[in-house]
Amino acid sequence: MANESDQKYAVDVKKRIEVIQAEMKARDIDLYLGSRIRTMSFIVDAFVPWRSYLVIPTEGLPTVFTFVIDATRLLSETWMDEDHVRGYFGAGGAEQIDAIQYFIDEELGIKNGRIGYETGMSTYTAEGYLTHYEYVRFAEALPDFEFINSHDIVDGASLIKDEGTMNRFREAGRIVDEGQKAARAAVEGGGWKGMTETELAGIAALAMRRAGSVSEWNFAGLNEISSGWRTGLGACTPPTTKEFAAGEALMFDLHGMFKLALGDHSHNYLLAPATERQRWHADNFVACVQFVADSYKVGATPGGLITALGDFAEDRGCSDFILPGVEHGIGLFGDEWRVGASMDVPIPYWTDPDHEYQENEMVILAMQYAAQEDDIGFRYENPIIIKKDGCELTSKYPLAIEEIG
Amino acid sequence: MANMAYLGPEWSEEAKKRLEKELTPENMHHVTSSMSNIYQNTPDGKEKYLFIAFEDGKVSQFEVGEGEPPAAEFKIIAEYDTFAKISRGELGAVRALTSRKLTLRGNMAKAMRLAPRVDRMNKVLATIPTDY
Numbered sequence: 001m002a003n004e005s006d007q008k009y010a011v012d013v014k015k016r017i018e019v020i021q022a023e024m025k026a027r028d029i030d031l032y033l034g035s036r037i038r039t040m041s042f043i044v045d046a047f048v049p050w051r052s053y054l055v056i057p058t059e060g061l062p063t064v065f066t067f068v069i070d071a072t073r074l075l076s077e078t079w080m081d082e083d084h085v086r087g088y089f090g091a092g093g094a095e096q097i098d099a100i101q102y103f104i105d106e107e108l109g110i111k112n113g114r115i116g117y118e119t120g121m122s123t124y125t126a127e128g129y130l131t132h133y134e135y136v137r138f139a140e141a142l143p144d145f146e147f148i149n150s151h152d153i154v155d156g157a158s159l160i161k162d163e164g165t166m167n168r169f170r171e172a173g174r175i176v177d178e179g180q181k182a183a184r185a186a187v188e189g190g191g192w193k194g195m196t197e198t199e200l201a202g203i204a205a206l207a208m209r210r211a212g213s214v215s216e217w218n219f220a221g222l223n224e225i226s227s228g229w230r231t232g233l234g235a236c237t238p239p240t241t242k243e244f245a246a247g248e249a250l251m252f253d254l255h256g257m258f259k260l261a262l263g264d265h266s267h268n269y270l271l272a273p274a275t276e277r278q279r280w281h282a283d284n285f286v287a288c289v290q291f292v293a294d295s296y297k298v299g300a301t302p303g304g305l306i307t308a309l310g311d312f313a314e315d316r317g318c319s320d321f322i323l324p325g326v327e328h329g330i331g332l333f334g335d336e337w338r339v340g341a342s343m344d345v346p347i348p349y350w351t352d353p354d355h356e357y358q359e360n361e362m363v364i365l366a367m368q369y370a371a372q373e374d375d376i377g378f379r380y381e382n383p384i385i386i387k388k389d390g391c392e393l394t395s396k397y398p399l400a401i402e403e404i405g
Numbered sequence: 406m407a408n409m410a411y412l413g414p415e416w417s418e419e420a421k422k423r424l425e426k427e428l429t430p431e432n433m434h435h436v437t438s439s440m441s442n443i444y445q446n447t448p449d450g451k452e453k454y455l456f457i458a459f460e461d462g463k464v465s466q467f468e469v470g471e472g473e474p475p476a477a478e479f480k481i482i483a484e485y486d487t488f489a490k491i492s493r494g495e496l497g498a499v500r501a502l503t504s505r506k507l508t509l510r511g512n513m514a515k516a517m518r519l520a521p522r523v524d525r526m527n528k529v530l531a532t533i534p535t536d537y
Contacts, residue, residue, distance in 0.1 A: 071514030087514030091502035093482070094513045102510055 009259050011164040013045050013079060019157045021058050029150060030113030031104060032056035036128035036151065037334025039118065040064065041260045042158045046077040047333060053100055057108055065100055101141035115142065116150030121349050124337040126219050152343055158331055160360050161385065165261065165332070169362065169383050172263030173394030175211045175256040180267050180397045182207030183252045187244070188404050192271060197225040197239035204254050213256030213263065217333065224253035232370040232377030234323065246271055249278065249376045260332040264364055265395035266379040272405040278376055282401035284318035285369045285378040289399055292326050293365060296357065296384060296391035302327065303353030323368035330364045330383050357386045408536040411489060412444070412453055417469040419533050427529045430462030433522050437461055440481060441474035447485040479511035489537040492530060
């Protein structure tokens with residue numbers, strides 16, 4: 001019997017499959033061949049790091065094929081049974097194309113039809129689209145099938161989060177807040193002296209692990225820490241051995257993972273003594289973040305938000321320092337950078353500026369502020385849940401830029 | 406004991422007897438599964454099979470025949486010569502698989518876990534005086 005904790009975080013994967021299968025039927029697709037990490041997370045509901053393939057028929061359960069060395073561990077963590085967790089390896093009949101071709105032809109008994117597969121482009125390196133080589137090999141192995149790009153079926157099914165998924169994100173938010181508390185405790189009262197960005201990243205990681213995180217997850221450098229001039233570099237700052245110094249800004253972008261939900265919160269500080277100019281930048285940034293957080297609600301659009309923020313920042317005289325964009329998509333592991341639920345947008349694989357947010361959709365409220373001429377910048381990230389009249393922040397760490405000594 | 410023709414009726418009878426005697430439920434870890442070895446390009450030109458099934462670690466079915474084998478959880482397909490080399494110890498099963506001399510069909514993750522038990526079975530078969 002599931003305990004209370006399991007219930008809180010339970011997700012109905014079978015319902016997800018039914019939604020996908022219904023859409024497959026509507027599009028006359030006989031099989032779905034998933035390869036993206038986000039597709040694995042959404043259906044397998046377990047950590048799937050190796051190159052894997054998910055075969056979803058229009059009826060019945062899907063089958064995942066993963067690198068055989070990880071198949072036993074995966075079987076122990078997923079809801080799927082042994083018959084539906086397969087391995088592949090470099091041997092006759094056992095390599096990925098052979099094994100899947102045989103499975104489709106002989107075990108599912110489907111000899112021809114339409115296969116939905118996942119291709120496209122992404123800013124996120126680890127997206128997992130089928131490679132050209134894989135596509136050619138599959139097309140050769142399954143010559144009587146037509147291949148149709150269909151990743152938007154899974155994207156559409158995963159756009160609105162269910163209660164269990166939102167609860168996982170809430171817990172991931174609590175976990176990153178524990179990391180932020182530990183980070184602050186480590187640097188306050190002169191603790192920052194002699195400390196490097198890498199050391200701080202480790203302190204925060206330990207606190208989050210103690211709180212239940214299983215990974216710092218980010219392909220961009222795990223916990224991203226920057227200080228001084230590095231805070232103005234933009235959106236990716238894997239920590240370095242640079243030591244913190246008085247009079248600098250600090251940025252702690254912490255990542256935790258709980259049941260595949262990605263915790264992500266960036267918090268900023270000024271190490272005393274702060275100049276008036278630094279304080280001005282800091283106050284601008286906090287005001288801009290608060291403005292955007294107050295603007296999210298059902299019916300709002302990315303285009304509307306960025307326009308409104310631009311006007312707000314212009315009024316404060318800081319628009320030159322705000323990087324264009326206020327969010328990026330978020331979902332379970334592998335869904336760090338959602339490309340949108342539809343390929344049919346003005347610029348394919350980029351945010352649709354006219355997308356109207358729906359209730360229980362999630363994005364990361366993400367803002368970058370970079371004033372390189374002043375050697376300073378800030379970052380804010382927080383996964384949020386869109387609500388009818390606002391949004392819910394999953395990290396509850398107070399929005400502020402304190403000056404600490 | 407005189408040599409027996411590989412996959413012939415006498416060899417088949419002897420193989421079944423030895424497997425039943427030497428493979429215990431304990432050393433087969435009470436496995437329940439089945440496999441068909443499919444022999445292509447045999448000396449007489451016919452496609453042959455060796456089918457074996459285990460129930461709770463005991464040999465429950467053993468059959469050598471021609472044509473379509475009984476349905477099995479795993480199929481291993483190879484040239485007759487490849488199987489013969491494996492039986493004579495001249496070619497390792499893993500080497501044969503990774504060089505595509507053998508084609509394996511079935512749940513690969515499960516097959517990997519069962520591989521040592523198949524090796525145990527092959528070692529028993531290798532003890533039969535055989536003419537290939």
